[in-house]
Amino acid sequence: MSDLNVLKPKDLKSDQEVRWCPGCGDYAILNSVQKTLAGMGIPKENMVMVSGIGCSSRFPYYMDTYGFHSIHGRANAIATGVKSANPDLSVWIITGDGDGLSIGGNHMIHSLRRNVDLKIILFNNRIYGLTKGQYSPTTPIGTRTKTSPVGSVDRPFNPIQLALGAGASFVARTIDTKPKHMASVLEAAAAHKGSAFVEVLQNCVIFNDGAWDQWTSKANRDENTVELVDGQPMIYGKDKDKGISFDSCHANTVSADEASVWTLEHNSPVPAFVASQLDHMPGLPIPIGVMRANDEPVYDEDVHAQIAQEIEKNGKGTLKDIIYAGDTWVVK
Amino acid sequence: MTKEVIRQEDVVIRFAGDSGDGMQITGGQFSDSTAKVGNDLATFPDYPSEIRAPAGTRAGVSGFQIHFSASDIYTPGDAPDVLVAMNPAALIVNYKDLKQGGTIIANTGSFTERDLAKAKLDSNPLEDGTLDGYRVVPVDINQRVLEILKDSELSKKAILRCKNFYTLGMMYWLYSRPLESTITWLDSKFASKPEIADANKKALQAGFNLAETLELFQGRFRVDACRDLEPGTYRNIIGNEAIAVGLATGAELAGLKPLLGSYPITPATDILQYLSAMKNFDVVTLQMEDEIAGICSAIGGSYAGRLGITTTSGPGMALKTEALGLAVITELPLVIVNVQRAGPSTGLPTKVEQSDLLQSIFGRNGEAPIPVIACATPGDAFECTVEACRIAVEFMTPVILLSDNYIANGTEPWKLPIIEDLPKINTYIAKEGEEYLPYKRDERLVRKWAAPGVKGLEHRIGGLEKDERGGVSHDPENHELMSHLREDKIMGIRETIPTPQPTGDENSKLLIISWGSPYGAIRSATEQMNLEGSNITHLHLRHLWPMPHGLQEIFEKYDRIVIPEMNLGQLRKVLTMCYPSIKFESYTKIQGKPFTAYQLKARFAEILEEM
Numbered sequence: 045m046s047d048l049n050v051l052k053p054k055d056l057k058s059d060q061e062v063r064w065c066p067g068c069g070d071y072a073i074l075n076s077v078q079k080t081l082a083g084m085g086i087p088k089e090n091m092v093m094v095s096g097i098g099c100s101s102r103f104p105y106y107m108d109t110y111g112f113h114s115i116h117g118r119a120n121a122i123a124t125g126v127k128s129a130n131p132d133l134s135v136w137i138i139t140g141d142g143d144g145l146s147i148g149g150n151h152m153i154h155s156l157r158r159n160v161d162l163k164i165i166l167f168n169n170r171i172y173g174l175t176k177g178q179y180s181p182t183t184p185i186g187t188r189t190k191t192s193p194v195g196s197v198d199r200p201f202n203p204i205q206l207a208l209g210a211g212a213s214f215v216a217r218t219i220d221t222k223p224k225h226m227a228s229v230l231e232a233a234a235a236h237k238g239s240a241f242v243e244v245l246q247n248c249v250i251f252n253d254g255a256w257d258q259w260t261s262k263a264n265r266d267e268n269t270v271e272l273v274d275g276q277p278m279i280y281g282k283d284k285d286k287g288i289s290f291d292s293c294h295a296n297t298v299s300a301d302e303a304s305v306w307t308l309e310h311n312s313p314v315p316a317f318v319a320s321q322l323d324h325m326p327g328l329p330i331p332i333g334v335m336r337a338n339d340e341p342v343y344d345e346d347v348h349a350q351i352a353q354e355i356e357k358n359g360k361g362t363l364k365d366i367i368y369a370g371d372t373w374v375v376k
Numbered sequence: 377m378t379k380e381v382i383r384q385e386d387v388v389i390r391f392a393g394d395s396g397d398g399m400q401i402t403g404g405q406f407s408d409s410t411a412k413v414g415n416d417l418a419t420f421p422d423y424p425s426e427i428r429a430p431a432g433t434r435a436g437v438s439g440f441q442i443h444f445s446a447s448d449i450y451t452p453g454d455a456p457d458v459l460v461a462m463n464p465a466a467l468i469v470n471y472k473d474l475k476q477g478g479t480i481i482a483n484t485g486s487f488t489e490r491d492l493a494k495a496k497l498d499s500n501p502l503e504d505g506t507l508d509g510y511r512v513v514p515v516d517i518n519q520r521v522l523e524i525l526k527d528s529e530l531s532k533k534a535i536l537r538c539k540n541f542y543t544l545g546m547m548y549w550l551y552s553r554p555l556e557s558t559i560t561w562l563d564s565k566f567a568s569k570p571e572i573a574d575a576n577k578k579a580l581q582a583g584f585n586l587a588e589t590l591e592l593f594q595g596r597f598r599v600d601a602c603r604d605l606e607p608g609t610y611r612n613i614i615g616n617e618a619i620a621v622g623l624a625t626g627a628e629l630a631g632l633k634p635l636l637g638s639y640p641i642t643p644a645t646d647i648l649q650y651l652s653a654m655k656n657f658d659v660v661t662l663q664m665e666d667e668i669a670g671i672c673s674a675i676g677g678s679y680a681g682r683l684g685i686t687t688t689s690g691p692g693m694a695l696k697t698e699a700l701g702l703a704v705i706t707e708l709p710l711v712i713v714n715v716q717r718a719g720p721s722t723g724l725p726t727k728v729e730q731s732d733l734l735q736s737i738f739g740r741n742g743e744a745p746i747p748v749i750a751c752a753t754p755g756d757a758f759e760c761t762v763e764a765c766r767i768a769v770e771f772m773t774p775v776i777l778l779s780d781n782y783i784a785n786g787t788e789p790w791k792l793p794i795i796e797d798l799p800k801i802n803t804y805i806a807k808e809g810e811e812y813l814p815y816k817r818d819e820r821l822v823r824k825w826a827a828p829g830v831k832g833l834e835h836r837i838g839g840l841e842k843d844e845r846g847g848v849s850h851d852p853e854n855h856e857l858m859s860h861l862r863e864d865k866i867m868g869i870r871e872t873i874p875t876p877q878p879t880g881d882e883n884s885k886l887l888i889i890s891w892g893s894p895y896g897a898i899r900s901a902t903e904q905m906n907l908e909g910s911n912i913t914h915l916h917l918r919h920l921w922p923m924p925h926g927l928q929e930i931f932e933k934y935d936r937i938v939i940p941e942m943n944l945g946q947l948r949k950v951l952t953m954c955y956p957s958i959k960f961e962s963y964t965k966i967q968g969k970p971f972t973a974y975q976l977k978a979r980f981a982e983i984l985e986e987m
């Protein structure tokens with residue numbers, strides 16, 4: 045362990061020059077991941093970053109760990125192979141709203157459903173950045189982009205609800221303007237056994253600047269986000285004077301002393317759904333923090349448990365066993 | 377009473393019935409008992425693409441053909457000597473394939489008015505002269521089975537289900553096969569339902585007895601043990617299983633553990649099923665959400681140090697194309713098995729074709745060379761699979777292995793290799809402590825493999841062009857260099873593959889080239905014709921990309937070169953491109969059916985006539 049404890053964030057920086065646009069929200073995420081991972085006690089050689097295609101997907105090149113920058117949308121499928129091949133690895137997926145929810149949507153829901161032990165960071169900037177500004181599956185209706193010059197008519201996904209609906213065992217959200225919060229969420233994700241889905245609201249300065257300002261800018265974030273903390277009342281506002289109360293299936297704003305207590309101690313995704321529904325209620329803050337963390341059977345562990353069990357039961361197979369199997373006969 | 381036993385050199389039998397009649401099991405059992413007797417054999421099942429087409433209809437007919445012999449054979453046979461027809465639909469769909477004067481065993485119990493109507497027949501073909509020229513043996517199998525099992529507790533429906541074993545019993549008598557292996561099989565298959573095992577055993581024995589006591593047949597036949605089978609241990613193997621065994625073997629010979637990422641698709645699904653049952657061999661099988669995830673998880677598995685494998689058929693291959701390019705540029709070992717079926721699109725999903733050759737060699741964006749190997753028979757599929765693993769691992773490259781529907785579901789006796797004689801496969805794996813550059817190459821241009829988990833070898837790979845150090849490079853010169861290196865590496869595989877040897881007379885002026893499953897029919901046709909005094913040479917190509925050395929010299933010896941293919945001439949196009957000074961001719965068939973030796977002989981005879 046002593047060896048591992050000395051890992052510093054800079055040990056995880058590769059020699060490649062970081063090439064995101066100056067001011068891009070991605071920088072904050074890179075710093076936060078390097079900080080978090082350095083402190084997790086995971087040997088550097090066991091860290092694997094897998095990405096698809098998009099601005100965010102350049103991420104593996106900037107980490108001095110094992111990394112695989114793959115093809116558009118397929119990071120989850122590749123990472124499933126990596127983790128199933130060697131469950132000792134700590135496998136991280138870096139993806140975006142286009143990569144992970146559009147072209148890679150199928151792999152996303154299925155890796156969450158299986159609960160493969162993968163840490164998925166979805167950079168949501170509500171736009172296609174690398175292709176220079178087309179609407180994405182999280183772009184709000186009416187947004188003008190290069191492919192929606194008079195406003196998008198595509199109804200967007202709510203990534204949190206998509207992940208919950210796919211049965212994700214860990215779902216969280218953080219923002220690129222609050223490094224401490226991001227670090228705490230990433231730590232929780234890293235500590236979770238199973239798929240961890242983390243949505244990061246990320247600003248694309250070039251093609252969608254200010255898309256999240258209403259919620260994440262320094263001036264607005266206290267009033268317009270509510271931090272969910274396990275076991276704590278859901279309080280928000282500059283003066284911490286407002287709260288959120290859950291009344292059956294609805295969330296409402298109330299005064300701080302009437303706020304409901306947010307708890308992860310439940311075996312149902314419903315509270316997380318109710319919380320995520322705040323996104324769609326104008327005038328109410330959007331939730332950030334860990335929205336679901338539930339222990340569930342982990343795919344890659346079970347795959348290997350079955351192998352171990354079969355070896356235990358039938359003995360380790362040899363070439364002789366598989367080739368000289370079934371009915372054989374001898375020709376003299 | 378004793379009857380004359382007639383010795384025959386080889387026999388072809390086709391079992392045909394409704395999909396619910398258990399014809400595949402009957403055929404499978406007949407094959408296993410025949411293998412035990414020591415005959416050479418080849419089988420081919422033919423079943424409808426619907427799981428349960430309406431009972432009794434022509435669409436619902438399921439068939440199983442077996443060819444067995446006292447000498448070497450290469451195909452499941454052209455025209456059957458005997459047709460077993462369990463109902464009118466099975467009779468009408470199949471009788472025309474029979475040899476002239478061939479025998480038809482018809483289950484008259486299923487030739488009622490209703491049965492005839494289901495088969496869209498206005499009159500009973502057993503009585504209306506349709507079968508003139510054939511020898512018809514009518515047996516009311518339904519009635520006989522109901523009689524012998526009248527004391528059984530089973531329902532009438534369950535009793536009638538035993539009729540395939542009754543039929544099998546008759547055939548066992550007719551061809552002098554022992555009942556033991558089927559009895560053992562029934563006991564283990566129905567271990568938890570002994571009443572069903574007993575009923576079927578009774579039916580089997582009763583069918584055997586009936587054939588012996590009644591003068592149903594004019595005589596009894598014997599096909600001696602095959603003289604040409606080399607000494608050794610054999611097992612009857614089905615093509616898809618041979619590939620599964622080959623994949624596990626290839627990985628083991630390389631000291632690797634396999635990881636299969638796949639998605640069910642006819643006719644490749646069995647390979648996923650076989651490997652899923654090999655867990656105690658430390659095989660990881662991932663049934664993924666789609667074809668793309670199948671190959672991508674296999675690539676991830678290879679990146680993490682296992683031997684990545686994916687299995688599919690044509691339409692799935694199309695979906696995997698982009699990921700193939702990723703495997704090319706990341707230079708990871710990967711075996712892709714394409715069990716071809718008739719296309720394009722969904723095509724004829726249960727029928728045979730070999731029309732994915734051009735797709736395999738060329739079907740990717742960019743310069744993305746991938747070696748291609750094709751297997752010829754179920755037994756050959758094992759060797760080709762091990763060879764695909766060898767090339768993948770030794771050259772750090774994806775390899776495409778082509779099989780087809782005909783090999784996948786066909787069987788033949790497979791001479792089992794001596795385990796100790798199987799050559800080891802070399803791996804090129806970077807070790808802790810060495811300076812690792814992801815794209816530094818050895819003299820064969822092969823890069824080293826470094827799976828996560830090894831200290832000090834941390835590196836990044838991916839779909840973007842890289843320089844030797846693994847950094848992203850947009851440098852034009854570097855891209856040109858890397859494109860050439862990848863191409864030259866694949867072409868270098870030629871140094872490790874033998875020049876195929878033509879069979880037949882060296883002085884012949886006609887060369888027939890085969891690839892894939894037409895091998896068997898072509899080999900039969902050319903051997904038979906040479907025995908009959910013709911002079912034809914046969915050359916089979918296993919490695920289709922890159923082509924082995926020495927072919928130009930072979931081709932130059934012949935006046936005419938003909939390539940029979942179950943497509944519109946794909947190998948001809950490739951050879952014409954590679955050997956522009958040589959003229960190649962096609963003989964194509966694209967009907968979802970294999971070539972018959974008979975048909976090939978006729979065509980070859982015409983060509984000889986013209987020469």
Ligand code: SF4
Nearest residue numbers: 065068099173248249
């Ligand atoms: S285009 Fe947008 S998302 Fe991409 S790097 Fe630039 S600022 Fe970041």
